[in-house]
Amino acid sequence: MKSCVGYAAFESSGKLSTYNFDRREPQDDDVMLEILYSGVCHSDVHWVRAEWNPSPPYPLVPGHEIVGRVAEVGAKVTKIAVGDIAAVGVQVDSCGECKCCSDQRDDPQYCTKGVFTYASPHGYPDSVESEKVTQGGYSTRIVTREKFVFSVPPALHKNLAGVAPLLCAGITTWAPLQYFAGGEAELRGKKLGVVGLGGLGHMAVKLGKALGCHVTVLSSSESKRKAAIDELGADAYLVHKDKEAMKDAQCSLDVVVDTVSADHDLEALVALLDVGGKYLVVGLPPHKLAFKNSWFVNKKRMLGGTLIGGPVMTQDLLNFCAERGVYADIELIKMDAINDAFERMLASDVKYRFVIDIASSKLE
């Protein structure tokens, strides 16, 4: 066993504090990372506060935007070597046998036996784990299968903290643009709208710009206009409560990525799409949303959703970000600031992602 120190929630207040536990010894196809940076995702709060699952498996160590240095590799590991900078995202295992797990599909995130990075029953035989469920990246090390470990290209090494959020916020907005909107080949020169400007939305803006899109940010207020345009490089900004402006912008966009996880009205947003337009959802509002078939039928539009991306797509994203110099905009914190960071995140007081500097947090 490999001893590990993390920050865990112990009950539904979700307050995190130190927790000592064991990772398995690396098996033949395993990689062990000494974690350097761990991003803070909104879903971490949902999980530790029992908002998504009424009885999460406590103690629960969240975190699924992980960058680290490879400390050990199993005998059969070929693509990752000791000393490499590598990354782990939302998923750490899958059945490896179903249609979704096939190399051709590269879709293990849809495997019904998929194992997520924390709070998920282990895919590995129980005997090699001290914990019954997976534990996440708010911790000093992680051991996981090679298939779900990604190389961080050297061009990204100068800002590894800004790389961590690519593993969830990045791939979550990248995946629908690749799968439904044809990626760079089809998106170059297209008009892309981004709804919501949090962790996911700011990545959608940056990736959209890097893919060659004209990017319009759709927001509920004027407050983020300057940051969207000056800091993130968006081309336009539209307040979706401004009915006149929204009416003027009808049918002006080719693709919209909607990152909002709160309930919201889609009518004016879908109306922004031109004929053949694509409305891509990545958020998970708690209740049903409403639409009319005519919004889609009368303009040949579609609505599609995706969940993170497969291992090949995730590595592609990291390579693309290395080539184009795309990082998340982050605020770096120490581990012991996490409970405050959760509160600030819930108040939208972060531009745009907290990342925990694990290595400097002196957990051990």
Next chain:
Amino acid sequence: MKSCVGYAAFESSGKLSTYNFDRREPQDDDVMLEILYSGVCHSDVHWVRAEWNPSPPYPLVPGHEIVGRVAEVGAKVTKIAVGDIAAVGVQVDSCGECKCCSDQRDDPQYCTKGVFTYASPHGYPDSVESEKVTQGGYSTRIVTREKFVFSVPPALHKNLAGVAPLLCAGITTWAPLQYFAGGEAELRGKKLGVVGLGGLGHMAVKLGKALGCHVTVLSSSESKRKAAIDELGADAYLVHKDKEAMKDAQCSLDVVVDTVSADHDLEALVALLDVGGKYLVVGLPPHKLAFKNSWFVNKKRMLGGTLIGGPVMTQDLLNFCAERGVYADIELIKMDAINDAFERMLASDVKYRFVIDIASSKLE
């Protein structure tokens, strides 16, 4: 002017009776058809009864599934000749200049100045028409632009009445299968569900079979099982109110075509789709439908809608049906039976489309 006799509604009861009016003299790019058969679409009832438009332009001659013999062509007409059997569908004109009207897009049905076959302000200069709005195919002849006239291949001539519904019910279900689901190249061997078994649904079953799909009919009751399997050739039949059967069928379909125009619950229907599945809507329920993003996000699914098809796609459909021997299943009526036919159609008492035998109805 060309004198014409049709059946028109004169007020919102929608009762149809004889109406004499004039069609324009064929212009340089016009084709005049002597109408042989005219299909009866549910939307004809909505229009004449003022259910879609609170004040439709009366007198109103419905009908947009038209097959006829070419009697005259303008000087610039090249693809259609006098004596040909030809067809006209839902659209008769468009601006010809916008992005949707470009030959590359073949999408004039989305032209914001598109002219539909009846009840639509003329695209043609007023001077050449006696009517301010277009009048449809429940009439002895029609004059329209060559672009919106299609050749009916000789292989289809043995059952022209069964061809008429291809121009709306056929192309309406064909279009999303082509545009969103990749047509025959991607659909061969795939599992297709068809929701609703009326005029559109029965075409979706027949076209799905001809495209090489395994077709499951989704219906609200057992009543159509025998007809779906024995007469239409469906491979399976599922009653969507049977919760056990629907649960067992979760994630078993690749594509669903939903032809229902009444309000309905999508949850169990979308759940039938496998990872990457496509939910294609062609009906126009009066109210909003509800969905959760998670239905799409968690399985990489999409929902898309289309409106008829462009001229090139419509001709492709007719050619495909000629090659595969696909016709609509119809009940032939005389023009004076139309008011009864509307009542029977509203009671779902037709398998699956009424077609008016115009030539035998002795309107003139």
